[in-house]
Amino acid sequence: MDMNGSQRIEASREAVYAALNDVDILRQCIPGCDSIEKTSETEMVAKVTLRIGPVKASFAGTVTLSDLDPPHGYTISGEGSGGMAGFAKGAANVTLEPDGDATILHYVVKAEIGGKLAQMGSRLIDSTAKKLAGDFFEKFGAVVCKPAVVEPLADEEPPEEKVAKGWMSRILGTSTTAFLILALTPGLCCIAGDHSAMADDMMMSSICAGVPGVL
Numbered sequence: 001m002d003m004n005g006s007q008r009i010e011a012s013r014e015a016v017y018a019a020l021n022d023v024d025i026l027r028q029c030i031p032g033c034d035s036i037e038k039t040s041e042t043e044m045v046a047k048v049t050l051r052i053g054p055v056k057a058s059f060a061g062t063v064t065l066s067d068l069d070p071p072h073g074y075t076i077s078g079e080g081s082g083g084m085a086g087f088a089k090g091a092a093n094v095t096l097e098p099d100g101d102a103t104i105l106h107y108v109v110k111a112e113i114g115g116k117l118a119q120m121g122s123r124l125i126d127s128t129a130k131k132l133a134g135d136f137f138e139k140f141g142a143v144v145c146k147p148a149v150v151e152p153l154a155d156e157e158p159p160e161e162k163v164a165k166g167w168m169s170r171i172l173g174t175s176t177t178a179f180l181i182l183a184l185t186p187g188l189c190c191i192a193g194d195h196s197a198m199a200d201d202m203m204m205s206s207i208c209a210g211v212p213g214v215l
Contacts, residue, residue, distance in 0.1 A: 001090075001122070003109040003129055007137040010145045013096045016103045017071035019144045020094065029139040031132050034058070042066065048080070052128050053120050057085030072096055086115020105137070 009016050019025045023044060027036050036046040044063040049056070061080025068074045077091035090111030097104040113125065 001109075001111045001113070001125060001129065003111075003126070003133065005107060005133065007105045007107075007141065008099065009103045009105055009137075009141045010101070011103060012101065013098045013103045014071045016096055016105060016144060017073075019140070020074070021065070025140070025143055028143055029136050031135045036063075042068070046078070046080070050132070052117060053124050055085050055116060055120070057082035057117075059088065061089075067093075082115070082117070084116065086113060086117040088113045088117065107133075109133075 034047040059080035063078040073095035079089035092109040
């Protein structure tokens with residue numbers, strides 16, 4: 001079975017090449033992928049469960065990367081066994097072409113299947129392969145182009161707290177020592193002439209109440 005195609009991905013060629021080598025991204029994008037692990041810089045082991053026509057099978061096999069030419073492309077080949085369902089092996093030549101800020105990914109696939117899968121007819125196999133390829137590239141493009149999550153900034157202090165602290169900062173600064181001096185100095189708010197800003201503060205009212213001639 002031979003298959004080829006192209007996919008435009010809204011990301012730089014370097015980002016696309018890096019994603020093609022990222023097992024976490026591949027795990028998200030490969031249809032039916034149960035697991036995929038890197039055993040070396042150029043080899044991976046994978047388990048995939050697929051339904052082809054009436055047959056559902058789990059394949060376990062190896063994946064090898066070769067002809068590495070970052071960020072222009074590489075060759076990816078693999079071989080897997082699905083038990084009684086049969087086997088599959090093949091290779092894909094992947095090339096990346098820059099297109100402005102985007103990348104055109106071109107692929108040429110050559111594959112061979114055997115066992116029960118081979119008895120289902122080339123039309124079913126070809127249509128299934130094209131659907132799987134379409135599903136992979138649709139998901140791959142979405143994952144690679146996903147914008148980075150920006151953490152929201154911490155909420156600013158409420159305006160009333162800024163008002164309350166404003167007069168204290170102007171007189172004493174913002175150090176902890178300054179605020180302790182304020183708490184221990186009866187009537188300071190009234191001396192500053194800003195008692196109205198703290199009128200609802202029970203502690204300050206009680207302090208002012210203890211100062212002769214205040215309140």
